[in-house]
Amino acid sequence: MSSNAMSDLAAATAPPPAGPPALALRGLWKRFGTKVAVAGIDLDVPTGSFYGLVGPNGAGKTTTLSMSTGLLRPDFGEVRVHGQDLWAAPIQVKAMLGVLPDGVRLFDRLTGRQLITYAGLLRGMDRDTVGERAQDLLEALDLVADATTLVVDYSAGMTKKIALACALVHAPRLLVLDEPFEAVDPVSAANIRTILATYVRDGGGTVIVSSHVMDLVQRMCDHVAVIAAGHVLAAGTVDEVRGVGSLEDRFVELVGGRSTGEGLAWLRTSSD
Numbered sequence: 497m498s499s500n501a502m503s504d505l506a507a508a509t510a511p512p513p514a515g516p517p518a519l520a521l522r523g524l525w526k527r528f529g530t531k532v533a534v535a536g537i538d539l540d541v542p543t544g545s546f547y548g549l550v551g552p553n554g555a556g557k558t559t560t561l562s563m564s565t566g567l568l569r570p571d572f573g574e575v576r577v578h579g580q581d582l583w584a585a586p587i588q589v590k591a592m593l594g595v596l597p598d599g600v601r602l603f604d605r606l607t608g609r610q611l612i613t614y615a616g617l618l619r620g621m622d623r624d625t626v627g628e629r630a631q632d633l634l635e636a637l638d639l640v641a642d643a644t645t646l647v648v649d650y651s652a653g654m655t656k657k658i659a660l661a662c663a664l665v666h667a668p669r670l671l672v673l674d675e676p677f678e679a680v681d682p683v684s685a686a687n688i689r690t691i692l693a694t695y696v697r698d699g700g701g702t703v704i705v706s707s708h709v710m711d712l713v714q715r716m717c718d719h720v721a722v723i724a725a726g727h728v729l730a731a732g733t734v735d736e737v738r739g740v741g742s743l744e745d746r747f748v749e750l751v752g753g754r755s756t757g758e759g760l761a762w763l764r765t766s767s768d
């Protein structure tokens with residue numbers, strides 16, 4: 497066999513070259529006054545993964561996700577989305593992102609349908625496509641009956657769902673969702689999980705979710721990172737990180753801090 501033919505064969509049988517990660521964080525730092533919120537985070541989120549970000553309250557999850565999506569400028573470090581530097585090319589990179597931020601503020605004097613439409617038009621989509629997708633999203637998220645209700649009159653869970661619809665409407669390559677299931681009822685949460693799993697499996701998208709619910713992350717995600725005090729304590733596939741036990745056990749082992757409640761004797765009112 498000629499050396500050319502051999503190299504052709506090698507090229508044909510070799511695995512396709514891996515593209516850059518959907519999200520790559522390098523040396524990310526953020527300080528608020530004297531408080532270091534994120535202390536040098538490195539993280540690779542593989543393309544096509546369903547990635548969970550877990551950590552105790554105040555660990556730096558929201559700060560990390562805000563810096564990863566262009567909502568907050570890092571003090572140091574680099575954010576790359578599908579290989580492109582976020583802070584060097586924010587407009588191109590943001591076009592690839594769908595974001596559900598923490599404590600989202602919406603134009604809540606619009607109705608649910610108007611808000612999704614507005615989000616789609618802002619993304620440069622044509623009105624017909626936006627209209628079709630708005631209807632699909634309202635149906636998938638069980639919001640059809642409230643499509644003409646002002647968002648200001650939505651419950652917390654409905655607000656979360658309409659914000660998620662706005663993040664999804666332009667079919668982004670990378671979805672970054674800060675606590676997407678908070679305040680959402682179990683049926684809607686299951687629907688959202690199905691939408692996200694399909695988006696990863698069939699649509700080639702990547703999802704990053706932050707959550708405090710370990711069981712949910714263990715069942716839903718294929719990768720996970722445990723963050724505490726602004727550092728990554730463990731990251732990898734869910735099976736790698738959890739080892740032989742549950743993710744919750746591993747989380748408590750890594751993060752520690754279980755309290756016995758002994759200092760709250762005064763709460764035992766029956767001892768009066």
Ligand SMILES: Nc1ncnc2c1ncn2[C@@H]1O[C@H](COP(=O)(O)OP(=O)(O)OP(=O)(O)O)[C@@H](O)[C@H]1O
Pocket residue numbers: 528531532533551552553554555556557558559560
């Ligand atoms: N704008 C801000 N100004 C001052 N400190 C801040 C600010 N944002 C976050 N912090 C601090 O940075 C740390 C990390 O906060 P962050 O919101 O990123 O944590 P988190 O992991 O998302 O927490 P939680 O799980 O409770 O939502 C906390 O100590 C918080 O008090």
